[in-house]
Amino acid sequence: MADPRFFAVAGPFGLGQLADLAEARLADGADPNAEFTDVAPLETAGPGNVSFLDNKRYVDAFRVSRAGACVVHPSVAPEAPAGMLLLLTDKPYRGYARIAQAFYPRLGRADSTIHPTATVDPKAVLGKQCRVEAGAVIGAGAEIGSGCRIGPNAVIGEGVVLGEDCVVGACASLSHCLVGSRVVIYPGVRIGQDGFGFAMDAAGHEKVPQLGRVIVHDDVEIGANTTIDRGSGPDTVIGAGCMIDNLVQIGHNVQLGRGCVVVAQAGIAGSTRLEDFVIVAAQAGVIGHVTIGRGARLAAQCGVMRNVAPGENVGGSPAMPLRQFMRQVATLARLAKRTEV
Template identity: 45%
Template sequence: MGDPQFFDSVAPLSLADIAALTGAELRGPAERLVDGIAPLGQASSRDLAFLDNPAYLDTFKTASAGACLVAPKFAAHAPKDLALLIAPQPYHAFAQVAARMFPAAMRPQPVFGENGIAPGAIIHPNAHLEPDVHIDPGAVIGPGAEIGSGTVICANAVVGPNVRIGRNCAIGPSASIVHSLIGNRVIVHGGCRLGQDGFGFALGPGGHRKVPQVGRVVVQDDVEIGAGTCIDRGANRDTIVGEGTKIDNLVQIGHNVVIGRHCVIVAQTGLSGSSTLDDFVVLGGQVGVVGHVRIGMGAQIAGSSNVREDVPAGARWGGTPAKPYREWFRELTTLKRLAEKPESASHTRKTRAEGGGESND
């Protein structure tokens, strides 16, 4: 549940308010107020919970939450006194309500609550800031940088020369952004590195010659980039992250990579240079993608897989090297059967012939 030490609800919501916000069907007292969120098994009479997974159906049957967002197929299992908000996608509805209750949890927040330039911020006189920009102590804004209204630059972040950051963005503590163009409503969490050199070297027996990286990083609207993620600038063209894409913590994106719209990239994934993800691609945790590979629209790659060739649109692949799910599962099943197979009679006779078995003397 929300801890008021860090995240205090801005105001209670009535069940009528929640129904209006989410479009859910209300079965319960419209005037009842909730001001917190919690898991089903821990929710009190002031908390909103949700049920979207049948694994928690037994907990739902004894829940004592103030109200519960629930899918229609589970509503009949509710305890008699539990107020219900019936929605086709309870988790999506829950996210809407939680965002309304706890807006401060939606993006990195400034150390100093008030808007404006905090003491200790360093802003070059040639930088351009629109009204209602917040710059925290220790942040550095370089010459020619432009930052849109409603954007927060948190403590010790660095915005390099000529960088453009759109409106209503949040740049987390100690992030650095250079050689980059950032759209609107972008969230960059703490410790991210955007726009540094791509890993480009001309290899040779006499040594490795550095290749200048003269492209940019272009991040489109509504992208979220998790803490510690690195996105290299392009070598001779741009590295691009498409609108609505969500990137987890500790992801490495190499130079010239192109990521489409509304992709999901989970932690510790690495995309090698010049690889391409079409729209709505999902990469599980610790996926590796080699350079110059294309993953088609809507494809899904299982965690810990290694992608070494182009993946068709809509495909579901896994394994190392990655391959279609059915083929991957068939290989795993075959290996398991081989591992469980007892020693053959011929192997036993051979062992005895070599002196490893019982003697007939």
């Protein structure tokens, strides 16, 4: 069970109720009234716990797990140990997510509290039920929607707008940005600073004023120590539902569509546009001024130097269609092996 120093568990819940949340169906013989008190990984789960199997690497752990119930794909149901109750769904990870959210719900709104060491400018406007932690700073003209939580030592710059129920992590800083609702900004995030815009010149690089903003739509998560520069004139835009991991760089004027996923340490250079549901894997980079089509997938460490078509999968640096990249990798391996003899 999760460490009670850090987590409070809800429940118990009946299996039928959990199946509804997971949009799963109960396998034959699973009692919908059986009660469960917590979620747990396959290895450590006990009879009162619900677990899940999503990645085939862990089938062995599934076979011997003592979990009382488990969310699984129907195809692996036959591997289940005797007595385990099964919740069957085509999307077991999503199903587990819903169940775990029930046991560990997000912090609800509480009464408004502004810590005495926080600094809230008299010209800032805070909605109802906001919580401002120790040392946080909110500048003049900022508008903070109801239910927002501003973490310790976070800084909300002048004129920044947050929608409702946003979370800003410890030591994060925001400026020049308009943020939607239910946005989660992790510790150490930097949003809205100047983009990297200057005219290179041997007599001294000439700084170009960065006159745009960062627009973050609803339901976005932005990982720890990630940096998102504001636009140079146009805005930098993060579409609704985007999931951005840690240490990501988003350059000025970049536009992310809805539901994009950008994994750790990836970088998107200035003025590039990602359409909806693009996936950028870890440590990948995309050059400036290109368009990545809807649903495209950029493999880890790839270096994209051109437009990518909708649905295309690319890899390598410079990036190319993923199958072509894999073929090149195989070709080079074969050629090198031949010369070895």
